Amino acid sequence: MANAADIGLILLLSIPILLMIGVPISVSMGIGSVLAMATIFxxxxMAxxxxxxxxxxxxxxxxxxxxxxxxxxxxxxxxxIARRLINFAKALICFIPGSLMQTNIVANMLFGAISGSGxxxxxxxxxxxxPQQKADGYDPxxxxxxxxxxxxAGMLIPPSNTFIIYSLASxxxxxxxxxxxGYIPGILWGIACMIPVVFFARKAGYKSERLGSFKENFRITIEAIPALMMIVIVVGGIISGIFTPTEASAIAVVYVTVLSLAYRTMSLKMVPDLLLATVKTTAMIIFMIGVSSIMxxxxxxxxxxxxxxxSLLSITDNPILIMIIMNIVILLLGFVMDPTPAILIFAPIFLPIATSLGVDPVHFGVLMVFNLxxxxxxxxxxxxMFVGCRIAELKIEEVVKPLLPFFFILVALLMxxxxxPELSLALPRAAGLIQ
Structure with missing residues (x-):
């Protein structure tokens, strides 16, 4: 029977090797875990x-x-629903330089917050x-x-699947x-992204757009309110205790279905494809959660x-340095892993260290999700990045350079x-959810 060191070595070597030869991460985790388990059972x-x-x-x-x-x-x-949120975002910030890019950012925050998917x-x-930005002369x-x-930003602003997974892992x-x-960090994420756009816009000479008439903006707002109400219904219902997060998710499905049918932008013929896409994504996540449990x-x-x-505590006993080191490690993990497996694997490892330093588990959850x-x-x-480049029909290397200012300002915001801590904990404390 192998000792603990051998088991750890098998686990830590097999998974990177499987990943390097192209095996999907969930399968790599499962195979590596079974190989390690085979040495003791x-x-x-083992089965x-x-x-x-x-x-x-x-x-x-x-x-x-x-x-x-x-x-x-x-x-x-x-x-x-996306088009109505875009029009609403445009009405809000059309006066800011680079207004179409700023609209993109605000609309991403709103849509991501409602859909939970970046x-x-x-x-x-x-x-x-x-296409609209390209037609107006914006640099693609x-x-x-x-x-x-x-x-x-929408992965931080609720409802967020990543927070649900962290809740399980923690x-x-x-x-x-x-x-x-997640509210304040998520909103700050969006604001942070707006800052480089102002400089890009001024350098390129992009002008702001004319503020629409009161009547026009009122109409746009009224059209967007039903979509925005989903955030109020879902999050408000959870906070007030009317229903659980699971019940809220079912209510969200009913609400957006009725809304899409009312907008006449969805037909019943689309339902099978929507369900199939949901099953594929869900199966991948649930399978990953299952094999991570073995791991x-x-x-x-x-x-x-x-x-x-x-090992980490032997390097230093300075809480600030330990938090910086953990941030760096999790940030680097985010470069090579999707958020779901990274949370499932490393939250149980780093959370005890963080709590030993007096960090609230909720605060650490926000830090982990922010990093990832x-x-x-x-x-x-x-x-x-891959989806954004594909949508824009650009190569990744073409987007890396203009993306750097955003990256650095987001890392500064992470610090x-x-x-x-109050950036994360103020709202939960005000709502009486934590001490």
Missing amino acids: TFDR ITSAQRIFAGINSFSLLAIPFFILAGNIMTSGG VAAAAAIGGAMG KVSAAANIASAP GGSSVAALFMA GWIMAYAQIPNVIAS CIGTITPPVGPI AVTFI
């Missing part, structure tokens, strides 16, 4: 334990919220705004960079508290979290969120 016991861990990992009522929120986002993407926001809003590379950089942090904690069990058996914690959101806009994985 017979085949029969039974693996099955038990997968079932235990996905046997959570709160996980039902994920497929419902994904379905709600898919319905929104095809339901004509990728969906980049595709829906970027796809609608790109800068426009694509603004779209890519701002899309993850051992039960309040989803409602996490949702409230978590093996890591605990091999005492890998304790080894990492001891930055990873979604950076190569080599960067799903939002502010790290060392000013």
Whole structure:
């Protein structure tokens, strides 16, 4: 029987090797975990334990919220809601230099907040705004960079699937508290993305647009209110205790379905395709959660979290330096991993270290999601970057340079969120969700 060190070595070597030869990350996690488990159990016991861990990992009522929120986002993407949010965003900030790019950013915040998906926001809003920006003489590379950089804001502004997954991985942090904690950092993310656009716009001579008439802006606002009300209904219902996050996700599906049918931008013929897309995405996430449960069990058996914690604390006992190191590590992980597996694998490792320093688990959840959101806009994985570039019909290397100012200002904002806990905790405390 292998000792803990050997088990950890097998686990830590097999997964990177499988990833390098092109095996999907969820399958790599599963194979690596089974290989490590095979060194301590017979085949029969290994199979039974693996099955038990997968079932235990996905046997959570709160996980039902994920497929419902994904379905709600898919319905929104095809339901004509994006155009109304774009018009509303344009009415709000048309007077700011580079108004079309600024509209893209605000619309990404609104659409991402409602759909919970940064990728969906980049595709829906970027796809609608790109041709208009190009027609008005905007640099496609800068426009694509603004779209890519701002899309993850919706992953912080609730409802957010990443916070639901963190709640599971952290051992039960309040989803409602996490949702409230994401508001201020998510809004600050969008504002931070607007700052470089002002400089780009002034340098290129992009003018602001004329403020519309009161009658026109009133009409645009009225058209957007039904879509915006979903945030109020879902988050307000959770905070007030009227329904749970899982119940809220089902209500969101019903609401956006009725809204899309009322807008006459969705037909019943589209339902099978929407359901199929939802099932594919949900299956991928749930499978990843299941195999990560096996991996978590093996890591605990091999005492890998304790080894990492001891190694980190042996470097320094300065809480500020430890938080900076953890931020750097999680940020680098975000460059090469999607948020879901990164949260499932590393939240149980880093959260005990953070809490030992007096960091609130909700605050740490915001930090982790913030870091990983930055990873979604950076190569080599960067799903939002790939989608944004594909929508703009540009190569990744063409967008990297204009994306750099956004990256640096977001990293600076990450440091502010790290060392000013009230940016995350003020709203949950005001709502009585945490002490």
